[in-house]
Amino acid sequence: MTQETVNALVSPEGSLEILSSHEVNRLKDKSEGGLYSLFRQCALAVMNIGADIDDCKDLLEIHADFDIRLVPQPRGLKLELINAPAQAFVDGQMLRGIREHLFSVLRDIIYAHSVLATTPGLRRDDPETVTNLIFHILRNARVMQAGRHPDLVVCWGGHSISREEYVYSKEVGHELGLRGLSICTGCGPGAMKGPMKGATIGHAKQRVKNGRYIGITEPGIIGAEAPNPIVNELVIMPDIEKRLEAFVRTGHGIIVFPGGVGTAEEILYLLGVLLHPENRDLPFPIVFTGLPENAEYFEMIDQFIRNALGDEATARYQIIIDDPVKVAQAMKHGMEEVQAFRRTNQDAYYFNWMLKIDPVFQLPFEPTHASMRNLALHRNQAPHLVAANLRKAFSGIVAGNVKAQGIKQVQEHGPFEIAGDPVLLNPLEDLLTAFVQQNRMKLPGAAYKPSYRIVNEPTEVVK
Incomplete structure (x- = not known):
C-alpha cells in the first residue's frame, strides 16, 4: 500500500522543550530497554489522524520507513520526521493539534519512565504507589x-x-x-x-x-x-x-x-x-x-x-x-x-482519592496463550474477582484483535483459548458472537478472524 509521506522538522507545541542528555539517549536507544520503538510507535499513531485502520501491526508495516529523530537546539529541541504520514500536514506545515499531541507523547513517555527509574524503593505491585504514579x-x-x-x-x-x-x-x-x-x-x-x-x-x-x-x-x-x-x-x-x-x-x-x-x-x-x-x-x-x-x-x-x-x-x-x-x-x-x-468527605474534586481499587485491577495483565488459558473463569470467588478475570479475558481478545504483540502471538500460535465454567463461558460466547455479527470487533472491511477460541469443557477450580 503506497502512502503519501512528508519530511519535516517540527518545533515543540504545548509542552516539553527541554530534555536531559540521559533522556535524549534513552529516546535514541533502539535496544530492547530503550524508548525509541515505543516513542516511534506512539508518534506514528498520533499522525495517523483520519486513517481507516485499526491494526497496530498493519500501521507499523505500512509505515515501515517512518523514522523520528531528536535534534538538539541551542534553545531546546526539535523533532526530525522522515516519511511521516502526509495527512498530518497542510501546505507542508504540521497541524497544530497533531503537533501538540506529538509532544504530549514525548512528555508522557519520558515522565513515566523517569519516575519509574528514579524513585527509590518504588514497588510496581504496591497499590498506593500505582495510584500515586497515575496521579503524578x-x-x-x-x-x-x-x-x-x-x-x-x-x-x-x-x-x-x-x-x-x-x-x-x-x-x-x-x-x-x-x-x-x-x-x-x-x-x-x-x-x-x-x-x-x-x-x-x-x-x-x-x-x-x-x-x-x-x-x-x-x-x-x-x-x-x-x-x-x-x-x-x-x-x-x-x-x-x-x-x-x-x-x-x-x-x-x-x-x-x-x-x-x-x-x-x-x-x-x-x-x-x-x-x-x-x-x-x-x-x-x-x-x-x-x-x-x-x-x-x-x-x-x-x-x-x-x-x-x-x-x-x-x-x-x-x-x-x-x-x-x-x-x-x-x-x-x-x-x-x-x-x-x-x-x-473533604476529598478532592479533581482526583477520586477515596475510591478503593483492589490490587487485582492494578497489576498489568500480559495476554499470552498460557495466561489466557489459565484465567480463573468461575463463580466460586467474590464477584469483584469474577469481574477482574473476565476483564482480563476481554483484554486478551482486544490484544489479539488490534495490538501488535497480541496479533503476532495469534498469528504464530493460533487463537487464545478461553476455558472455565460453562455458566460463565456460554453467555460470554453468545456475547462475543453478537459482537462479531454486529461488526463491533474491528472497523468494517475484511471478514473478522477471531483471536480467541472458547473451550467448551469445565476446568478444575483452583482455590
Missing part, C-alpha cells in the same frame, strides 16, 4: 485543575459503530455541552469522537471557553485508535490498567455507548471496582445509552452482568434508550451528588 502523570500533563467543580463525563463505546450510533453519541455530547460538562474518552474515533464533537457545539452555544476534551490512551492501543481531531488534552498512560484507573480517578461519571470487547472490558473494570465494599456508598453516576435498535444490545449486556456479577452490579447503572436530554440530566444531577459527597 496526570498532574504533569496538567489534567487536574484545582478549584474546578466536578464536570468531567467519561464516555466509553466502540470505535467501530454505525453512522446512526455515531450521530446519537454526538447528540448526547451536545446535551452535555449545553449543561457545561466536559468530555473524557479513549481519544479515538466512533463513540469516542462523537460526544466530543457534540459537546463543542453545546459549549459554543453556551459560550463555554474552557471546555475540555480529554483523551486518555496507552501505547498498545493508540495505533488502533489514533487521537481524534477534537482532543485538546492527550495523555498516554503506561498500560491499560493505569489507563482504566485514570478514567475512574479523574472522571465524575461515565456514559457507555454500544461497543465491542474493549467496551466490555471497561464495563467489567468499572463494576468490579465499585463492587468493593468500601465503595458501596460512593456516588458515581453510570448510564448505558443508545438508539432504540440498541435496546437489545444493552439487554444482552445487562443479562451478562447479572449472570456473572449479580444484582448488586446491575444496581450501579441505569439504561436510558434514545433520550440524550435525559442522559445529560442524569449526569448533571450525578455531578451535584459527587460534589456534595466529596465536599462532605
Whole structure:
C-alpha cells in the first residue's frame, strides 16, 4: 500500500522543550530497554489522524520507513520526521493539534519512565504507589485543575459503530455541552469522537471557553485508535490498567455507548471496582445509552452482568434508550451528588482519592496463550474477582484483535483459548458472537478472524 509521506522538522507545541542528555539517549536507544520503538510507535499513531485502520501491526508495516529523530537546539529541541504520514500536514506545515499531541507523547513517555527509574524503593505491585504514579502523570500533563467543580463525563463505546450510533453519541455530547460538562474518552474515533464533537457545539452555544476534551490512551492501543481531531488534552498512560484507573480517578461519571470487547472490558473494570465494599456508598453516576435498535444490545449486556456479577452490579447503572436530554440530566444531577459527597468527605474534586481499587485491577495483565488459558473463569470467588478475570479475558481478545504483540502471538500460535465454567463461558460466547455479527470487533472491511477460541469443557477450580 503506497502512502503519501512528508519530511519535516517540527518545533515543540504545548509542552516539553527541554530534555536531559540521559533522556535524549534513552529516546535514541533502539535496544530492547530503550524508548525509541515505543516513542516511534506512539508518534506514528498520533499522525495517523483520519486513517481507516485499526491494526497496530498493519500501521507499523505500512509505515515501515517512518523514522523520528531528536535534534538538539541551542534553545531546546526539535523533532526530525522522515516519511511521516502526509495527512498530518497542510501546505507542508504540521497541524497544530497533531503537533501538540506529538509532544504530549514525548512528555508522557519520558515522565513515566523517569519516575519509574528514579524513585527509590518504588514497588510496581504496591497499590498506593500505582495510584500515586497515575496521579503524578496526570498532574504533569496538567489534567487536574484545582478549584474546578466536578464536570468531567467519561464516555466509553466502540470505535467501530454505525453512522446512526455515531450521530446519537454526538447528540448526547451536545446535551452535555449545553449543561457545561466536559468530555473524557479513549481519544479515538466512533463513540469516542462523537460526544466530543457534540459537546463543542453545546459549549459554543453556551459560550463555554474552557471546555475540555480529554483523551486518555496507552501505547498498545493508540495505533488502533489514533487521537481524534477534537482532543485538546492527550495523555498516554503506561498500560491499560493505569489507563482504566485514570478514567475512574479523574472522571465524575461515565456514559457507555454500544461497543465491542474493549467496551466490555471497561464495563467489567468499572463494576468490579465499585463492587468493593468500601465503595458501596460512593456516588458515581453510570448510564448505558443508545438508539432504540440498541435496546437489545444493552439487554444482552445487562443479562451478562447479572449472570456473572449479580444484582448488586446491575444496581450501579441505569439504561436510558434514545433520550440524550435525559442522559445529560442524569449526569448533571450525578455531578451535584459527587460534589456534595466529596465536599462532605473533604476529598478532592479533581482526583477520586477515596475510591478503593483492589490490587487485582492494578497489576498489568500480559495476554499470552498460557495466561489466557489459565484465567480463573468461575463463580466460586467474590464477584469483584469474577469481574477482574473476565476483564482480563476481554483484554486478551482486544490484544489479539488490534495490538501488535497480541496479533503476532495469534498469528504464530493460533487463537487464545478461553476455558472455565460453562455458566460463565456460554453467555460470554453468545456475547462475543453478537459482537462479531454486529461488526463491533474491528472497523468494517475484511471478514473478522477471531483471536480467541472458547473451550467448551469445565476446568478444575483452583482455590
